[in-house]
Structures are given as structure tokens and as C-alpha cells.
Amino acid sequence: MLEAWEDGRAARSGERGLILLRLAEPTLEEDACRAFSVGRRDAALLTLHERLIGPAAHALVNCPTCAEPLEFDVPLAAIRVTASEQPPERFELSFEGAPLAFRLPTAGDLAAPEAASADQLMRLCLLEGATPSAPAAIEALEAAIGEAVTTHDPQAVVALALDCPACAAHWRSPFDIVEFLWRWFDGFARGLLEEVHIIASAYGWSEDQILALSPQRRQRYLELIGG
Ligand SMILES: [Zn+2]
Incomplete structure (x- = not known):
């Protein structure tokens, strides 16, 4: 996962989408993942979000009219589009x-x-x-x-209908599952590296050794270091 994070740090959204899809579909070859339609990719990423983070995406947006910050959860089941028949190839x-x-x-x-x-x-x-x-x-x-x-391929073009409680503006905003997943993934990788840094500073162990520890053991060492 840390390698995937490194690959995606400076990447565009489409590249991050493919990196995340490869995490979602670890048994498939890269070419098979590349051939996914965008909607099928996004359906797989919704499942990855449900598995890693939970059944709702936490959204933060600003009202385009009055800039009021809005914070809400998007239940992923509500934006999942049931796949119809196989789409035409041409x-x-x-x-x-x-x-x-x-x-x-x-x-x-x-x-x-x-x-x-x-x-x-x-x-x-x-x-x-x-x-x-x-x-x-x-x-x-x-x-x-x-x-x-x-x-x-309607899963590729999901949009949210939003209302601003402050100014009553109403607008539609595209829902980008890549952005949600990447934000979580970035925080996860940074948190993990911080744990490695703290444990390595205290015990002198290598990154590989620390990453090989179970999360429970890493947590216990962090508690011991913290006193
Ligand atoms: Zn507003």
C-alpha cells in the first residue's frame, strides 16, 4: 500500500483511479484493470471504500454561492447504480x-x-x-x-443534489470516489510513516522490521514510547 501511495502522490486523478483499482482488484492483471469502463472502476472503488473505511463517504464542500462550508455523509449504497446489461463495445x-x-x-x-x-x-x-x-x-x-x-456506464457520472442551509442555493456536484478514497489513503500512509518514524527513533529498528509488526504491536510500542 505504501508503494501505491508513493506512485500516486504526484499523479493525476485518472492515474490514482487506476492505482486504487489495482488495490481493489488485487487478483487481476494490470491490463484487465485498464480495460474496466470508468463506471465499473468506480463501482469497484465504492466496494473498496466500504471495505477500508465504511459504508458512507464523509464530504466537505463549500456553497458555490455564499461559501458556507457544508459537511455531510454520503451513503455509498444510495449512489451505487445497478449495472444493467453488458454495455456495447462499439x-x-x-x-x-x-x-x-x-x-x-x-x-x-x-x-x-x-x-x-x-x-x-x-x-x-x-x-x-x-x-x-x-x-x-x-x-x-x-x-x-x-x-x-x-x-x-452511469456509475461514471454520479452527481449529488445539494442544498445550502445558509442561503438556500441548490446545485449539483459530481461525486468523485477517487478523491474520497485518495484523501483517506494519503492520511493512512502518512500516519503509518509517522508510526515508523517514532518507533525507529526510539529503538533503531528498520522500516521493514517495523512494518512487519502487527498494528496491535505497533500500537503497544507507541504507548510505551509515549510513556
Ligand atoms: Zn450558500
Whole structure:
């Protein structure tokens, strides 16, 4: 887990999503994880959250109108979308007579260094046809991909309907399970390294030796060191 944390520290959200998916699906090869649709990735990450942290995600947001801080729990079961049938592997559309074929974005696409923008992601999802260059054609293809995701991979586009108790503003905010999990994971890794630091400073043991201790034993040594 510490290696995964190191890999993800300076990474983009899509890369962190793949790192976390590999923790969620430890028996799968990397290529199999990369092939997950984004919604399937997020469903696996909801399960990882339930296993590691609990059945609700603790959210902190500021009202976009009056900046009032809002703090609440999101029950993960309420945002889980029941998977329908297997989504199609290929979608087709015709723009001004030119046929185009595309597929749903995957966990691997979002982690790819060349997928930092919507435009680049669109290119990765294009299966057939020349990459559109006219703005109207790019817009049509991006809209078609967005529609295919909403219909066939809805777990990828979960949004929360929020109300501000201070100013009564109402808005929708995308729910990003990667962000929630990573925040917990970052705190967990930092806490673990702090424990290693305290125990190593007191006894001179190596990092490997300290990490090999059970959490209960580490806790007991920390109590002894703390007096
Ligand atoms: Zn407000």
C-alpha cells in the first residue's frame, strides 16, 4: 500500500483511479484493470471504500454561492447504480456523412498520460474514422461519448443534489470516489510513516522490521514510547 501511495502522490486523478483499482482488484492483471469502463472502476472503488473505511463517504464542500462550508455523509449504497446489461463495445455515429465509431472511456484511458484533456480522451475512444478537426465535429463526437457514458456506464457520472442551509442555493456536484478514497489513503500512509518514524527513533529498528509488526504491536510500542 505504501508503494501505491508513493506512485500516486504526484499523479493525476485518472492515474490514482487506476492505482486504487489495482488495490481493489488485487487478483487481476494490470491490463484487465485498464480495460474496466470508468463506471465499473468506480463501482469497484465504492466496494473498496466500504471495505477500508465504511459504508458512507464523509464530504466537505463549500456553497458555490455564499461559501458556507457544508459537511455531510454520503451513503455509498444510495449512489451505487445497478449495472444493467453488458454495455456495447462499439458505438457508431455519422457526422456530415462521415462515419465514426467509438467506445466507452476506460480506467486505462483516464490514467494515460495523453488523456489529460477531454479532446485527447476523445481521440483515445475513437475506434474508426479520421479524428475530427472541425470544432462542430469534435463537439458532436464528445457529446455522443458523453451520452453513451450516461446511458451505458452511469456509475461514471454520479452527481449529488445539494442544498445550502445558509442561503438556500441548490446545485449539483459530481461525486468523485477517487478523491474520497485518495484523501483517506494519503492520511493512512502518512500516519503509518509517522508510526515508523517514532518507533525507529526510539529503538533503531528498520522500516521493514517495523512494518512487519502487527498494528496491535505497533500500537503497544507507541504507548510505551509515549510513556
Ligand atoms: Zn450558500
